[in-house]
Amino acid sequence: MASNGGFSFPKSPTIARGRNGLPKIHTEKKKEDDEICHDDSAPPVKAKTLDELHSLQRKKSAPTTPITGTQTAFGSIISDEERQIQQLQSISASLASLTRETGPKVVKGDPARSAETPRVSHVTHHHYTPDFSISDSGLKFTHILYNLSPAELYEQAIKYEKGSFITESGALATLSGAKTGRSPRDKRVVRDETTEDELWWGKGSPNIEMDEHTFLVNRERAVDYLCSLEKVYVNDQFLNWDPNHRIKVRIVSARAYHSLFMHNMCIRPTPEELENFGTPDFTIYNAGQFPCNRFTHYMTSSTSIDMNLDRREMVILGTQYAGEMKKGLFSVMHYLMPKRGILSLHSGCNMGKGGDVALFFGLSGTGKTTLSTDHNRYLIGDDEHCWSENGVSNIEGGCYAKCIDLSREKEPDIWNAIKFGTVLENVVFDEHSREVDYADKSVTENTRAAYPIEYIPNAKIPCVGPHPKNVILLACDAFGVLPPVSKLSLAQTMYHFISGYTALVAGTEDGIKEPTATFSACFGAAFIMLHPTKYAAMLAEKMKQHGATGWLVNTGWSGGSYGSGSRIKLAYTRKIIDAIHSGTLLETNYAKTEVFGLDIPTEIEGVPSEILDPVNTWSDKKAYKDTLLKLGGLFKKNFEVFTNYKIGADNKLTEEILAAGPNF
Numbered sequence: 068m069a070s071n072g073g074f075s076f077p078k079s080p081t082i083a084r085g086r087n088g089l090p091k092i093h094t095e096k097k098k099e100d101d102e103i104c105h106d107d108s109a110p111p112v113k114a115k116t117l118d119e120l121h122s123l124q125r126k127k128s129a130p131t132t133p134i135t136g137t138q139t140a141f142g143s144i145i146s147d148e149e150r151q152i153q154q155l156q157s158i159s160a161s162l163a164s165l166t167r168e169t170g171p172k173v174v175k176g177d178p179a180r181s182a183e184t185p186r187v188s189h190v191t192h193h194h195y196t197p198d199f200s201i202s203d204s205g206l207k208f209t210h211i212l213y214n215l216s217p218a219e220l221y222e223q224a225i226k227y228e229k230g231s232f233i234t235e236s237g238a239l240a241t242l243s244g245a246k247t248g249r250s251p252r253d254k255r256v257v258r259d260e261t262t263e264d265e266l267w268w269g270k271g272s273p274n275i276e277m278d279e280h281t282f283l284v285n286r287e288r289a290v291d292y293l294c295s296l297e298k299v300y301v302n303d304q305f306l307n308w309d310p311n312h313r314i315k316v317r318i319v320s321a322r323a324y325h326s327l328f329m330h331n332m333c334i335r336p337t338p339e340e341l342e343n344f345g346t347p348d349f350t351i352y353n354a355g356q357f358p359c360n361r362f363t364h365y366m367t368s369s370t371s372i373d374m375n376l377d378r379r380e381m382v383i384l385g386t387q388y389a390g391e392m393k394k395g396l397f398s399v400m401h402y403l404m405p406k407r408g409i410l411s412l413h414s415g416c417n418m419g420k421g422g423d424v425a426l427f428f429g430l431s432g433t434g435k436t437t438l439s440t441d442h443n444r445y446l447i448g449d450d451e452h453c454w455s456e457n458g459v460s461n462i463e464g465g466c467y468a469k470c471i472d473l474s475r476e477k478e479p480d481i482w483n484a485i486k487f488g489t490v491l492e493n494v495v496f497d498e499h500s501r502e503v504d505y506a507d508k509s510v511t512e513n514t515r516a517a518y519p520i521e522y523i524p525n526a527k528i529p530c531v532g533p534h535p536k537n538v539i540l541l542a543c544d545a546f547g548v549l550p551p552v553s554k555l556s557l558a559q560t561m562y563h564f565i566s567g568y569t570a571l572v573a574g575t576e577d578g579i580k581e582p583t584a585t586f587s588a589c590f591g592a593a594f595i596m597l598h599p600t601k602y603a604a605m606l607a608e609k610m611k612q613h614g615a616t617g618w619l620v621n622t623g624w625s626g627g628s629y630g631s632g633s634r635i636k637l638a639y640t641r642k643i644i645d646a647i648h649s650g651t652l653l654e655t656n657y658a659k660t661e662v663f664g665l666d667i668p669t670e671i672e673g674v675p676s677e678i679l680d681p682v683n684t685w686s687d688k689k690a691y692k693d694t695l696l697k698l699g700g701l702f703k704k705n706f707e708v709f710t711n712y713k714i715g716a717d718n719k720l721t722e723e724i725l726a727a728g729p730n731f
């Protein structure tokens with residue numbers, strides 16, 4: 068016993084094997100000398116009750132502006148408690164019913180814990196509540212879970228939201244409910260005197276009108292629903308990394324999943340920034356699963372996503388798909404930024420070690436996130452950017468990657484970003500090991516991961532960069548006739564930007580399906596608010612001024628259309644993109660294609676030369692020509708609506724753009 072310097076180990080109970088192989092536990096009284104033996108166990112806890120013990124576990128967060136309090140705009144200093152009351156008053160005002168003219172009684176903190184953790188006392192928006200407005204809803208409290216941390220949101224989701232699980236890598240797996248994608252046909256925009264003239268309305272426009280009154284009806288419905296809940300989540304965050312054009316947004320939602328999603332996707336304020344947040348510039352009321360009333364004017368389904376630019380508010384009813392919030396705010400930026408002379412872009416963006424910036428435009432699923440996430444370059448952002456006179460800035464604070472068929476080998480940075488804090492939507496996983504099967508489309512093909520941008524190792528923080536050198540237009544051409552890469556003139560770049568082409572293959576359950584061409588102006592018609600030519604004119608102007616080169620990259624099929632050919636290997640596309648970034652692709656020899664008149668390189672390092680001209684990869688040359696002409700015809704037909712518009716101040720450019728399309 069004394070051999071180890073006077074220490075002894077408490078004797079473990081003697082275990083013997085019984086007849087059935089199970090250990091037999093001996094419970095006879097220990098010998099006297101065992102009890103007086105040196106005890107090295109830790110001292111007992113100070114708590115006298117379990118509640119006391121639990122309260123020891125959680126330490127109150129340190130005040131972020133200690134003792135001195137916060138300096139207000141008028142120079143006075145306010146206490147921490149006063150500041151918290153102001154914050155709650157602001158939230159109560161956000162949640163105020165428009166008819167009762169008073170905000171709900173709000174109290175900060177988890178209702179499940181309010182008994183044990185007294186937080187800031189409640190506030191009502193107006194201190195005086197007239198008698199006539201007293202109703203049951205006026206008597207209850209709404210608990211506010213304000214800018215919770217990812218850990219707190221995990222606990223909320225797992226406790227209260229069915230379908231929430233921690234995956235093997237630590238991500239939060241969630242279900243978005245009946246909707247697993249956006250509902251563009253249910254989007255409504257208030258048409259008033261201002262927006263009547265400013266916005267793009269009519270054929271092709273994503274802005275389907277509603278009147279102010281109907282908006283208020285839906286707003287009231289969402290606010291009443293949210294206030295009827297025991298608790299709501301409130302996120303106060305920012306959009307746009309350009310400090311001169313930063314927008315303050317507030318998101319009120321019913322689910323921890325939504326709060327964590329926006330925590331990841333918007334820019335996260337520092338504690339100091341949060342203290343001085345004040346009144347938001349834009350507010351989202353996300354009532355999620357609560358539907359709109361189909362008897363309401365303008366409603367054509369139980370889902371409605373309503374935007375009121377004058378009130379700076381958005382209401383979501385009848386869909387829990389979180390992308391509605393992300394893209395709703397993007398639409399707002401597509402309105403606010405051009406007003407300030409800043410171009411908003413549905414594009415990814417990265418920067419080389421030497422400071423060369425590339426933009427990646429493309430419709431959903433064409434490769435913005437995949438190709439802007441590049442181990443050799445700094446990631447500025449994967450989906451939404453602004454281009455101002457100062458250069459580029461990311462609008463968001465996170466990325467939203469498609470996960471279908473994700474593999475560690477092909478997309479290591481995205482794979483590694485799926486860890487604690489990341490929201491994983493609609494994926495399927497092993498019920499025991501919680502390993503995700505990224506090939507499984509049982510819930511949807513649109514499985515997604517939302518993670519903060521700093522989860523990508525070479526993210527450029529702050530997410531801003533100089534003026535772009537290369538503008539890469541991505542199309543996933545399932546017809547297999549567009550070349551893997553072509554160099555574009557400015558007029559061609561504008562033609563393809565306005566066209567916004569891609570062709571994906573819809574559901575593949577019933578065997579081979581024909582690809583369908585999609586044209587979406589500015590590679591994001593669902594989100595733009597002004598006429599496409601307004602954005603196009605700004606892009607042309609900026610590309611000309613900064614000498615950026617345009618490229619068209621087909622990330623889709625080669626060797627035949629969908630069904631006979633195959634998707635271009637991601638490894639080849641990456642080599643093509645590398646050659647664009649490095650500048651070597653500018654130096655190589657070019658040939659011109661028929662019909663589209665594109666300049667295609669004859670060789671690229673690491674890419675088999677025969678695939679560079681798609682005609683070489685088709686065994687049936689007639690089928691190739693027919694398909695090429697068919698696609699050319701679709702482009703022409705789509706562009707008809709734009710032929711009457713002037714693009715920019717210069718008529719010459721308009722003519723050049725019209726001539727830059729397919730010719731046959």
Ligand SMILES: Nc1ncnc2c1ncn2[C@@H]1O[C@H](COP(=O)(O)OP(=O)(O)OP(=O)(O)O)[C@@H](O)[C@H]1O
Pocket residue numbers: 429430431432433434435436437438449450467468469470471478622623634635636637638640
């Ligand atoms: N050659 C290729 N180039 C790019 N992506 C490819 C290629 N082959 C397969 N892929 C796959 O295509 C998908 C591209 O999706 P990605 O998330 O980049 O779309 P996105 O343009 O960011 O769309 P969204 O705007 O909807 O987020 C990924 O799943 C990627 O693995």
Ligand SMILES: O=C([O-])CC(=O)C(=O)O
Pocket residue numbers: 248249390391393394430431450467
């Ligand atoms: O908004 C979404 O759901 C995903 C996305 O990025 C897009 O469709 O462009």
Ligand SMILES: [Ca+2]
Pocket residue numbers: 435436449450467468469
């Ligand atoms: Ca993306």
Ligand SMILES: [Mn+2]
Pocket residue numbers: 413431450
């Ligand atoms: Mn997108």
